[in-house]
Amino acid sequence: MSDDFILDTDDLTRRMDGAIANLRVEFASLRTGRASASILEPIMVDAYGSQTPINQVGTVNVPESRMVTVNVWDKGLVGKVEKAIRESGLGINPQLNGTIIMLPIPELNEERRTQLTKVAGTYAENGRVSIRNLRRDGMDQIKKAKNDGISEDDQKFWEGEMQGLTNDYIKRIDDQLEIKQAEIMQV
Incomplete structure (x- = not known):
């Protein structure tokens, strides 16, 4: 048939x-002790009334092997981005420097x-x-x-x-x- x-x-x-x-x-969301922009991918920021991926509110860079930076484009969102990173459960403590958020990656x-x-x-x-x-x-x-x-x-x-x-x-x-x-x- x-x-x-x-x-x-x-x-x-x-x-x-x-x-x-x-x-x-x-x-990619698992932190390995080495800096990687991908660890921030799952983080959403409450921006402009909706949940927005972090890479759409700023530039994510890896200047050093143990440092990730986020250069936030809108000064009004710096606090919200910092809060989203702090509450993400990654165990990373953000440090502010103007519109740049520095994320030192600690040793595991x-x-x-x-x-x-x-x-x-x-x-x-x-x-x-x-x-x-x-x-x-x-x-x-x-x-x-x-x-x-x-x-x-x-x-x-x-x-x-x-x-x-x-x-x-x-x-x-x-x-x-x-x-x-x-x-x-x-x-």
Whole structure:
């Protein structure tokens, strides 16, 4: 009946790429002891009546390995940006210098590094779960096609393709986790 079944691997790949991109964003929010503009990405500032990303109210720079600066464009927002950074939970104490907010990045102690590696592991596991859920969606499509009449050989072929795709993305997550954990533990 429908021996010409083709699994939409492009859609599944796009969705799996989205899971990897989400993992990268979560990893970027983890402070590693080295200055990085990406640690400020999740911070939103109450500006002009709405929540605005910090990079849309000022320029974020990394002048030194342990310093991030935010040059706020509107003097009226300096206090709000400082407050948003203070309340972000990053453990960074902002210092004001006119419209420039300086953020010295303190060294991480061993206990905090261990905690951060566990958090990174949790983020990675959430990514793996997302990939497995997408695998399940693909397998459901294959089972539906089997009920619609594709051959058992085609079913096995597509199940193998789906498993190979899943294994590839799980490996990518594991590789990124390994890199992030090494970065966190580096003194």
